[in-house]
Amino acid sequence: MTPFYYVISADSGEEIPANILVHFRAVCERNKIDFANADPDEREFVIRMAEKRFSQKGA
Numbered sequence: 321m322t323p324f325y326y327v328i329s330a331d332s333g334e335e336i337p338a339n340i341l342v343h344f345r346a347v348c349e350r351n352k353i354d355f356a357n358a359d360p361d362e363r364e365f366v367i368r369m370a371e372k373r374f375s376q377k378g379a
Contacts, residue, residue: 344370 328335347370348355353362 340370343373347373 344366348366351366351369353366355363355366358366
């Protein structure tokens with residue numbers, strides 16, 4: 321079984337599964353969006369695409 325790692329959010333202190341963050345970064349790179357400097361519409365787009373693709377993967 322693959323070990324499951326968590327990352328602690330600096331903002332909320334919430335534990336986030338690391339595989340979700342890896343997938344999120346891949347979506348940002350694929351769409352050439354720097355999330356830190358993105359406008360609200362771009363951020364919403366990246367979040368929606370990441371959620372959609374991650375749930376389709378069944379991960």
